[in-house]
Amino acid sequence: MAVMKSCDEWKPFIAMVAIDFCFAIVNILLKKVLDEGMNHLVLITYRLTISTIFLAPISYFRERTSRPKLTLRILFFLFLSAIVGTSITQYFFLLGIQYTSATFACAFINMVPMITFIMALPFGLERVNLKCNSGRAKVIGTLVCIGGAFMLTLYKGAPLFDHSKTTTTQAMDHGTKLSHIRNKERWTIGSIALVVGTLLWSSWFLVQSNISKMYPCQYSSTTIMTFFGAIQSAILGFCTGRNLSMWVLRGRTQVITVLFSGMIASGLGFVGMSWCVKKRGPVFTAAFSPLVQILAALIGIPIFHEQLHLGSLLGSVIVIIGLYILLWGKKKEMQKCVTKLVQETDAIKEQEPHLPAIAVSIDSRCP
Secondary structure: OHHHHHHHHHHHHHHHHHHHHHHHHHHHHHHHHHHOOOOHHHHHHHHHHHHHHHHHHHHHHHOOOOOOOOOHHHHHHHHHHHHHHHHHHHHHHHHHHHHOOHHHHHHHHOOHHHHHHHHHOOOOOOOOOOOOHHHHHHHHHHHHHHHHHHHHHHOOOOEOOOOOOOOOOHHHHHHHHHHHHHHHHHHHHHHHHHHHHHHHHHHHHHHHHHHHHHOOOHHHHHHHHHHHHHHHHHHHHHHHOOOHHHHOOOOHHHHHHHHHHHHHHHHHHHHHHHHHHHHHOHHHHHOOOHHHHHHHHHHHHHHHOOOOEHHHHHHHHHHHHHHHHHHHHHHHHHHHHHHHHHHHHHHHHHHOOOOOOHHHHHHHHOO
């Protein structure tokens, strides 16, 4: 019995590690096909369409007996979830990946837990008590994360790896200087796009936390969300680009990227994250975001010759330090909350021994 309980406790951790590994591979593949000239909205439309087709039969047969009735309110939240979690958010992230690098884009994802925590405060999903160490740790961790985020955005720094194989001539040096100016402008645009994408992605965790309570069917809700996202991105794609040839997939890499990102990342990845949000909350799920950057760097730098800059490394280290200060505070807060609830439950059981289920309702008071 204890072994089964221990396995259940580890399931969210294992799920998030597997999801982040898939996201790291997808980010590298996305960078490659975007550099080949594939349209952002075409890529998003195809991957969300494949995700919908892949998940539809699974959600129908797996949740056909437990699925609650769909209401307009639930559909509205799923439509909103598609905007902040799939179509618009992915567009900004893809723009950021194209103009910077997969490793740098993953570094911005490190800020998602901190931003999610800040956004959760006004809605009562998180609380801060400055009178105790756990509350102060959450505030300090958030401020450290913000400092790392500023370094990521404002300081690029020198490249840490030299992937050049030939010596440069004076003519090439002149071309390199011009290219450097253009790359700096692209890097700025990419950084701004990643900031917007990070804000929207953080919002998704809060929206999903609400959806998991109203419509606790991860497969069905993800299928509907990706369906809405595919429609939204297709409309944007046809409005912004009228050249029908951009919808034609070219080459094996584009096909593999669309299939893998659609079925594994956008499909099972969103299902897994929705399940983790339901089990452990939005901040826990978002806390695994830094793992994506580490895995992307381990895969992308040696295999695809991804470049890593000093500013990205230092900013990421600062963000991760701040993140885990925040998580340490949250862990201590949860331990204190659980201890208090156990004491209250024991006291209630002594007074009212015929009400053993009272502890379940008290448990919802933990932040």
